[in-house]
Amino acid sequence: MRVGLFVTCLVDLMRPRIGFAAIRLLESAGCEVVVPATQTCCGQPGYNSGEQTSAKALARKLIGEFDGCEYVVVPSGSCAGMIRVHYPALFKDDPTMIDAVNRLSSRTYELADFLANVAKLKHIPGRFSGSLTYHDSCSGLRELGVQAQPRALLSKMPGVSITEMREATTCCGFGGTFSVKFGEISAAMADKKCQHIAQTGADAVVAGDLGCLLNIEGRLRRRGDVHTRVLHVAEVLAGDEREG
Structure with a gap:
């Protein structure tokens, strides 16, 4: 399956190895992983602060970047929640966007949820004692x-x-x-x-x-x-x- 990885701002800037770990896990589950190079923010900070204009602009950008991916996987519950739960609320009065938003939100998953329930990862590649x-x-x-x-x-x-x-x-x-x-x-x-x-x-x-x-x-x-x-x-x- 073709999976788009949304890395998130914090992972990209503060601990990029989480993104690489996510890729390794998804590939271990048999996924083809796509990481759009132009991705930035999901818009959550602006949305939480009441700045819907910038949040919508970032959401539109993200929707376009992950078009064509069977699933979108996020190593963050808050960013996955923004896409899955809050994007539909953000665009509820925009008939030109709501179908695309709903398609994206319905196929977006937090990483552990995706690995356990969709990809059904059986072999864990890491070792920890x-x-x-x-x-x-x-x-x-x-x-x-x-x-x-x-x-x-x-x-x-x-x-x-x-x-x-x-x-x-x-x-x-x-x-x-x-x-x-x-x-x-x-x-x-x-x-x-x-x-x-x-x-x-x-x-x-x-x-x-x-x-x-x-x-x-x-x-x-x-x-x-x-x-x-x-x-x-x-x-x-x-x-x-x-x-x-």
């Missing part, structure tokens, strides 16, 4: 129902043990622009998340959204925790979980 705890990112969980899928994939790895943290489904405090607008509240939420991570004694915390991971890692390091690794699920599954 240690204990993990999993943070459920808000958009992936609440908008797309991503919860069991990453755990099912991780559980196929013989060296991995998963220890659930308390309140795994509670927000880490990132929330995109929320962490900028409400810094003190965000920091308090991140502190609570870090406490729950520490209580598990896990070697690493894993999630499916880089925004959450950056927020959690920043707070862990400020609290003096320099040992707990903070990894995207794609890095673990693909075996590309180097530090840095």
